[in-house]
Amino acid sequence: MAITVVGSVAYDSIETPAGRRERCLGGAATYFSLAASFFTDVRVIAVVGEDFGPEQDAVFQKRNIDIRGIERAPGKSFFWEGSYLDNLNEAKTHTTDLNVFALFEPKIPESYRDSEFLFLANIDPVLQRRVREAMPDVKLVAGDTMNYWIKDHKPALLEVLKGLDILLINDTEARMLAGNNNLVQAARAVMAMGPSSLVIKHGEYGATLFHKTGPKGESVERTFKAPALPLEEVVDPTGAGDSFAGGFFGYLASQPEPTPAVYRRAMFYGSVMGSFAVQRFGTERIAELSRKEIDDRFTQFRELTHLD
């Protein structure tokens, strides 16, 4: 089943202990759609500037991603510059130029309307909500956010959360959103805001799924942990979380029913895609994968955690 994703498509300049890249293709919707494209059809809603060329389009087209919803606007594309010199777990942002995103009005192509899955990548919650409301018939909605929106745009974000089935955030964001340092208590508080499933990403320590299943009123709480792959070199952490989301939600969308077992495997596929994303700069690795590489690494993850 097809996924529509709304979020940033951007240029990133990135510095890590492994080197530096200028203006490489980036953005949450880019990483998400590339990762999800190995599992199902993906359609992107975003805006880019006049500096966005056929070379960038080609990265999506090669993965059969529908980019008819990427609008071209006068001006420059969203630009982010950051470094991970002291800490590979947290980016230091040097520049965020919203550019064409400052005036973005998401438009949903007619051909996207039958998407059954919707992903609201990390952008202004006002835009997330608008897209959510414009697609009322989707079967499953997931989303992401970041500290900036939690801190300074909480009322708008709370409106978005009411319309989400699944929220994917990291430890710090979960604690901040709930105002509670205990992760289990924080998870419960966040789920009371709307989403019946919550994925908390722990960077190099993997991710935890908190999950209510079964009919409302008699639903059961479950918890599941996916590891991260111990890697000898992390070249560039940019996009790891978005690639996790793409693997996770892409796999969910590829299955006939989102059973608890499907959710567990989706967590592993999320970790798998996150582990590939960080092994090269930008989208270099994630754009060039094969399904066999993905499934081989899935097996490696199983061996990493399974007793028998």
Added chain:
Amino acid sequence: MAITVVGSVAYDSIETPAGRRERCLGGAATYFSLAASFFTDVRVIAVVGEDFGPEQDAVFQKRNIDIRGIERAPGKSFFWEGSYLDNLNEAKTHTTDLNVFALFEPKIPESYRDSEFLFLANIDPVLQRRVREAMPDVKLVAGDTMNYWIKDHKPALLEVLKGLDILLINDTEARMLAGNNNLVQAARAVMAMGPSSLVIKHGEYGATLFHKTGPKGESVERTFKAPALPLEEVVDPTGAGDSFAGGFFGYLASQPEPTPAVYRRAMFYGSVMGSFAVQRFGTERIAELSRKEIDDRFTQFRELTHLD
């Protein structure tokens, strides 16, 4: 097979967000031996002062732990005072009074000599080495250490590492010992110092086993991850790492052969015992467990990580 453990038996005064306890029974060898006692016979080598009474002895005796090697010396027992008010992951030490430990000369009772397993809990590496050399015939030796010894007593510690099969330390200690921030590279560097197995504990994120198996020269490197249990309340983190070590090494000692599958289950039993330790103050929970509670929680850990 029996384990001999050398390490501290002490009084701890502890403050956490859940409350405060004055002078409760503590020390690395205490937590280790209580946790290991659910799996195999345990014998303790330590020193206590005149303030150590029959009530404290009874905690060990109730678990059938051999304390003939706990020497009584003139003076006071080792005393530690610490708090976890800002951060449950890291103790803030207020007082460390070595007291009788300052002049401790470990003596190994004749009845301990046939122990096949030896655990060198976190104490001065000079003492760890002395006990190791006094028991040359043991089958498997594991040990722990801490930042203080890594920073200021590294040459003595390196001598201990040469005689270890298994080292158990936390993330920060592994990075500090190797002088390398990447955990996989750090693990390789630490294993080059002696131990063929390394358990790196990540607190609330579980633990990773790095493990060389097979005959020397053609050994295979394996990695295995055990989760931590997501807990709604951590009452007191004191002794979690030592309880992990007790569950891990106790289970290993209880099995006929330390195969890779046995190591994996040992990692889970380590996590199980760590998860119990933090649920009450001091040794309150770990001293009162039943084997059934332990095995039920083992099942819970399996459900937390297994796909099928």
